[in-house]
Amino acid sequence: MSTLELENVSKQFGAVSALEPLALRIADGELVCLLGPSGSGKSTLLRIIGGFEMPSGGKVLIDGADVARTPPEKRPTAMVFQSHALWSHMTVEGNVGFGLKLRGMKKPDITAKVGAALNMVGLGDYGTRHPAQLSGGQRQRVAIARCLVLEPKILLMDEPFASLDQHLRDRLREEVRQIQKKLGITTVFVTHGQDEALSIADRIVVMSMGRIEQVGTPAEIYTHPETPFVAGFIGDMNMMKATVQNGAASTGGIRFEAPIADGEALIAVRPEDVTLIPSQDGEGARVRRIVNYGAVLKIEAEAADGAVWKVQTLKDVPVTEGAYYRPAVSRHIIFRDDRAVHRVDPS
Amino acid sequence: MIFLSTRRFDFFGYGILLFLIFFIVLPVLTVFLWAFAEQWFYPAVLPTKWGFRFWSLVLARPDVWSALITSVELSLTVTALSAVICLPAAYAFARMEFPGKSMFMMSFLMANAFPRFALIISIAVLFLSLDLVGTFTGVVIIQLLNTLLLMIWLPTAAFRAVSREMEEAARDVGASAWQVFRYVTLPQAFPTIAAALLMTFVWTFYETEGAWLVGAPRIRTMPLLMMQMINNQLVVQYGAVLSVMLWVPSLAAILMARRIIGGDAFAKGLGG
Ligand SMILES: Nc1ncnc2c1ncn2[C@@H]1O[C@H](COP(=O)(O)OP(=O)(O)O)[C@@H](O)[C@H]1O
Ligand SMILES: [Mg+2]
Numbered sequence: 001m002s003t004l005e006l007e008n009v010s011k012q013f014g015a016v017s018a019l020e021p022l023a024l025r026i027a028d029g030e031l032v033c034l035l036g037p038s039g040s041g042k043s044t045l046l047r048i049i050g051g052f053e054m055p056s057g058g059k060v061l062i063d064g065a066d067v068a069r070t071p072p073e074k075r076p077t078a079m080v081f082q083s084h085a086l087w088s089h090m091t092v093e094g095n096v097g098f099g100l101k102l103r104g105m106k107k108p109d110i111t112a113k114v115g116a117a118l119n120m121v122g123l124g125d126y127g128t129r130h131p132a133q134l135s136g137g138q139r140q141r142v143a144i145a146r147c148l149v150l151e152p153k154i155l156l157m158d159e160p161f162a163s164l165d166q167h168l169r170d171r172l173r174e175e176v177r178q179i180q181k182k183l184g185i186t187t188v189f190v191t192h193g194q195d196e197a198l199s200i201a202d203r204i205v206v207m208s209m210g211r212i213e214q215v216g217t218p219a220e221i222y223t224h225p226e227t228p229f230v231a232g233f234i235g236d237m238n239m240m241k242a243t244v245q246n247g248a249a250s251t252g253g254i255r256f257e258a259p260i261a262d263g264e265a266l267i268a269v270r271p272e273d274v275t276l277i278p279s280q281d282g283e284g285a286r287v288r289r290i291v292n293y294g295a296v297l298k299i300e301a302e303a304a305d306g307a308v309w310k311v312q313t314l315k316d317v318p319v320t321e322g323a324y325y326r327p328a329v330s331r332h333i334i335f336r337d338d339r340a341v342h343r344v345d346p347s
Numbered sequence: 348m349i350f351l352s353t354r355r356f357d358f359f360g361y362g363i364l365l366f367l368i369f370f371i372v373l374p375v376l377t378v379f380l381w382a383f384a385e386q387w388f389y390p391a392v393l394p395t396k397w398g399f400r401f402w403s404l405v406l407a408r409p410d411v412w413s414a415l416i417t418s419v420e421l422s423l424t425v426t427a428l429s430a431v432i433c434l435p436a437a438y439a440f441a442r443m444e445f446p447g448k449s450m451f452m453m454s455f456l457m458a459n460a461f462p463r464f465a466l467i468i469s470i471a472v473l474f475l476s477l478d479l480v481g482t483f484t485g486v487v488i489i490q491l492l493n494t495l496l497l498m499i500w501l502p503t504a505a506f507r508a509v510s511r512e513m514e515e516a517a518r519d520v521g522a523s524a525w526q527v528f529r530y531v532t533l534p535q536a537f538p539t540i541a542a543a544l545l546m547t548f549v550w551t552f553y554e555t556e557g558a559w560l561v562g563a564p565r566i567r568t569m570p571l572l573m574m575q576m577i578n579n580q581l582v583v584q585y586g587a588v589l590s591v592m593l594w595v596p597s598l599a600a601i602l603m604a605r606r607i608i609g610g611d612a613f614a615k616g617l618g619g
């Protein structure tokens with residue numbers, strides 16, 4: 001039963017501001033992904049929670065107690081590092097049991113707990129090996145067992161599977177999610193991969209340049225991005241510059257409803273929200289390119305004003321390269337001054 | 348192309364092998380043979396008379412035994428003191444920030460950029476006024492100065508090479524700063540540190556310039572005794588027997604190191 005709250009947490013490295021003051025609440029048993037491009041401050045935030053960096057200001061509350069000044073060895077957190085950081089001079093058992101040994105636990109108890117933790121990550125038979133004798137995926141499993149055996153209140157993971165191949169990454173991610181759910185352990189998971197975040201997170205925290213852009217469930221983040229950054233960073237998106245006049249804006253051959261004051265705006269449309277309706281040559285947009293992804297087709301269509309629509313359709317919809325179509329849009333979002341100001345969503 | 352380059356590599360390898368045989372194996376073999384030769388006249392390929400006569404002659408001399416004891420005592424003392432002084436310093440250099448750090452590191456290099464012999468002479472002059480010449484302490488100090496660079500630079504590099512994340516992971520599971528050092532940093536750096544200790548021991552054991560300038564005439568180490576014997580009496584066998592004896596400690600040290608550390612790690616520590 002553990003919650004994590006960040007209040008006004010900020011971090012400067014000398015003159016560089018790595019984190020602007022930010023706030024975040026993570027509920028008990030929740031898995032939250034910190035998602036953002038490289039250098040956006042994800043690791044810094046995670047390391048502040050783990051105690052490896054002191055925040056320049058603010059509070060880190062675990063179950064209501066401020067631990068911002070507590071060193072990592074006294075915090076109820078455990079971290080899985082990107083480089084696994086196993087101790088190469090110890091066996092797998094030695095690695096997993098080290099924390100228990102430091103706590104003065106008796107040998108038989110340590111053996112039992114270590115065995116259980118290794119079984120949980122599927123490495124029950126590997127206790128006597130050294131890290132050098134394991135594959136990359138197995139090493140990360142050991143690193144996870146090393147954390148779990150201590151029954152931490154908060155589990156922290158910094159791009160734990162970034163160095164593994166896609167297939168293994170997907171599998172380990174699923175396993176982590178299952179173990180996390182079973183144990184109900186509050187978890188903060190750093191990643192720069194949107195697929196990873198969308199597939200395992202209860203909630204996603206999108207970060208950019210040391211700021212939190214948006215916090216929400218994967219569905220909210222995907223369908224209701226609040227800033228152009230989030231809209232562009234997660235999933236494919238058509239982002240069109242347009243000028244609003246009298247409650248409407250035209251771009252790419254489409255007239256969008258825009259009940260806002262006149263002026264510049266950004267219009268965002270998901271490729272799957274565009275349909276192509278056959279039209280006469282020279283009218284609408286011309287299909288430049290079709291790529292077959294098996295279940296779906298990804299299409300690029302160029303409108304008369306030069307704007308290019310990215311379109312995604314089911315593969316049995318007939319579309320021909322070089323032919324003209326009229327694009328129709330079912331959902332769109334209008335951004336102004338980096339905020340979503342209007343949203344059209346029939347569903 | 349590939350065929351050619353592998354052949355070339357082979358020639359190179361054989362070249363090195365020949366070089367090693369000619370300049371290391373042959374002389375060593377000759378010295379070994381001399382140590383067990385009672386007679387060896389010119390055209391004969393092997394000694395004309397074998398025996399241990401010179402061994403008993405050499406081992407019967409009290410100055411040989413006292414020199415051996417002096418050398419072992421000296422090397423052990425210097426190695427131990429060097430470890431106590433240099434290892435904490437090396438750790439500080441590797442992991443801590445303090446004013447003047449880079450200047451400190453530079454000064455060690457600078458000291459070693461001077462011609463060593465001149466440096467030792469000026470230290471010997473200084474030691475004269477401090478009454479340290481001809482004392483065990485004096486020789487210990489000069490040997491410490493000799494090994495300082497090795498014992499700071501190598502372990503500093505070793506500590507630096509220990510992954511930060513490994514240390515952080517140890518703190519994360521509950522280790523205090525001291526426990527991190529004891530259970531992670533030190534074991535990780537150990538092969539290199541052991542190699543540095545071993546080199547310190549062996550260097551001190553075989554060093555002659557400083558030992559002679561500061562220690563003579565009262566403190567006499569094995570190599571000094573050997574030089575003296577070779578200079579004074581032109582009996583080859585004395586020198587040969589002493590040479591063979593002189594190999595014993597370095598051989599023992601290396602075997603010991605291999606046992607403690609394990610061959611692979613040891614080679615790694617020496618940069619192999
Ligand atoms: N120890 C440090 N010293 C100075 N700057 C740092 C340090 N750690 C991180 N930074 C800076 O803080 C910013 C955020 O870095 P980081 O948290 O590692 O981003 P991310 O994990 O999202 O890639 C970057 O600009 C980085 O250069
Ligand atoms: Mg990072």
